[in-house]
Amino acid sequence: MATKKYMALFGLLCLAAVSSYAQVGTSYDVQDSSLIPRKRLPQHNEFMNNAYPFPAKPRNQWEVGIKGGLFTVFGDVPSTFPTFGGGIHVRKALGYVVSLRGEFMYGVGKGLSWKRRTAGMSEPFAAAGYGQPGFLTVFDNYKTTMKDLNLSALFSLNNINFHKAKSNWNAYVLAGVGASWYRTKVNAVGDNGQLYNFDAITINNNYKERKETRNQLKDLMDDSYESDAETDGDARSKLGNNTLKPNAHVGAGFTFRLSPKVNLAVEDRITFIKDDLVDGQRYQNFVNSNGRPSGGVLTSNNDTYNYFTVGLNLNLGKNAVEPLYWLNPLDYAYNELNAPKHMKLPKPILDDADGDGVTDQFDLEPNTPQGAPVDSHGVSKDTDGDGVPDFKDKELITPTQCQPVDADGIGKCPEPPCCKELREGGFGPRAGACNIGDLPSISFAGRSVSLTNDAKAVLAGVAEKIRTNPNCKIAVIGYGESSKSAQQLSWDRVNAVINYLVEQEGISADRFIFKYGEGGGESNTVDLRDGTLEEGPNAVPAPHPNLRKKG
Incomplete structure (x- = not known):
């Protein structure tokens, strides 16, 4: 028992x-x-x-x-x-x-x-x-x-x-x-x-x-x-x-x-x-x-x-x-120890001999001059791909058709056929003349400062015209003078258009005249026109930076 x-x-x-x-x-x-x-x-x-x-x-x-x-x-x-x-x-x-x-x-x-x-x-x-x-x-x-x-x-x-x-x-x-x-x-x-x-x-x-x-x-x-x-x-x-x-x-x-x-x-x-x-x-x-x-x-x-x-x-x-x-x-x-969630860890210190922000073990160009912009691999940037790094390039964005460039990164653009024919016929173009014609306007929805796909397609056509008319300068005009907010919104939209033509289409920034806060126009529209005979800067500081909108 x-x-x-x-x-x-x-x-x-x-x-x-x-x-x-x-x-x-x-x-x-x-x-x-x-x-x-x-x-x-x-x-x-x-x-x-x-x-x-x-x-x-x-x-x-x-x-x-x-x-x-x-x-x-x-x-x-x-x-x-x-x-x-x-x-x-x-x-x-x-x-x-x-x-x-x-x-x-x-x-x-x-x-x-x-x-x-x-x-x-x-x-x-x-x-x-x-x-x-x-x-x-x-x-x-x-x-x-x-x-x-x-x-x-x-x-x-x-x-x-x-x-x-x-x-x-x-x-x-x-x-x-x-x-x-x-x-x-x-x-x-x-x-x-x-x-x-x-x-x-x-x-x-x-x-x-x-x-x-x-x-x-x-x-x-x-x-x-x-x-x-x-x-x-x-x-x-x-x-x-x-x-x-x-x-x-x-x-x-x-x-x-x-x-x-x-x-x-x-x-x-x-x-x-x-x-x-x-x-x-x-x-x-x-x-x-x-x-x-x-x-x-x-x-x-x-x-x-x-x-x-x-x-x-x-x-x-x-x-x-x-x-x-x-x-x-x-x-x-x-x-x-395995996966810290609260532990106070010391900040790691990794060697960066040239001070470009990329540690030596990942730096493919360990001797970049101080202050030179580099990519994620530590190699000097060459934005326009002309073979001259940005820190030496005096023409940061040289169009492809204007390359090869000289030692300073400055290219020589070919003369447009129209101007060449006039010059060869003895009728050289008058100083300041531009035959680019009418340019389209760019529309924005609501208070947006982002370019739509349709707007980008329009700007691609504008860029082609600008490239074929190298003597032309383009005025980019935004409207809105009623308030600080309207002025800043106008600046943001003009800035978005110029940045796209410079960064995405390779147009030199010095070919634009930056105008914003103008009166008499449609506030949701940015106009482009021939500005060859006008005066004005190609870059303007934001008037009210604290009111800037992100794209």
Whole structure:
């Protein structure tokens, strides 16, 4: 029977271990202030401001549990098969290793000796009439009802892990003090008040015969336990009709994590009390199989009791992490080292010998002159692709048809056929003449300053005309003089048109006259016209930069 019970318990533990394996989670977010108690918020704020390197300890949940299992008394009288014990507890973590637990236990222990006693009988047996002719021997027995209330310190052994974030089980040891109160009874007479004829029991001290002796006693005796066992009388501390004693206890256990809220616990605790009468018997004085005394020595060994349980625990609490003995305090540090989210890292310093903003290991031109604009590979920019880098190019954008260029990046554009024919015919064009004709207007929607695809197509045609008329200058006019906002919007639109013709179509910037904020025109339109005979700058600072709109 005992073997079947232990096998069932072992199977339950294996099932719990397998169930918990897939439930292991990760740690909490140390930056979450809702998890920090009010009294530790100053430390949390210092940590978040990088003024203190350690995060504040979070609020963690309470554990409550219920358990049941086997209760056994170890005393002068051998115990029978362990009997029932059960209890409840509440536990709170003080840190990642130490926690405190308050616990109440109720247990019932029984014992029956296979040895015959002829002397040193306890008081209830002597009072019943044993030791007289016909009833010279007794067999010690007892039934003890034990209760205790304890405070224990638990020390977790395996939640600080260097090679994984979290474990699915937690091992611990415990030690503590408390109070035990008990009442012990013995079975001295039968239901009819008659003494048991223990003299008729045949015994053999051979280990294999003990079971047979006990079977004889069970057939002889009932289950009344009607007599109070021997006590220290008025010299003892009492709680009602119970003997009250302080205790000390030690133990060890394992908990298996089923979910972040629930875990299964297996624990064994042994309790020491300064009392030799938990089993109701103070003396050891037995006789051998021949009926002769084999003892007679007064012992002062105190009794102990063992409490083995399987329990179910539940974590309770809002805005709190799991109890700290389930968390690995190294998890945050390792995660910060692997993927920093809060760590204050020093700014890396990488060599850049030529100071162009591209570090040496990526710089394809490590000796670029100081101040020269470069691309993402550290190579001097050459915007118009004429072979002269921008920092030397005196004509930053030279049209393709005007290349090759001289050493200063200045090209020589071919003379338009019309002008060449006039010159060869002796009719050279008059100074300042331009035959570019009418140019289209560019429209903008709403308050936009971005060019639409249609507008870009129109400007591509304008650019072709400008290229074929190299003697022409183009006036670009925007309207809007009523307010600062209107003036800035007019400037933004003129600037967008000129930038597109310069940067995308390769027209030299000095061929434009920049006009904005003019009156008398359509505010959503930018006009282009022949400006060869006009005067004006090709670039104007933004009148109201704080009102500029992005394209």
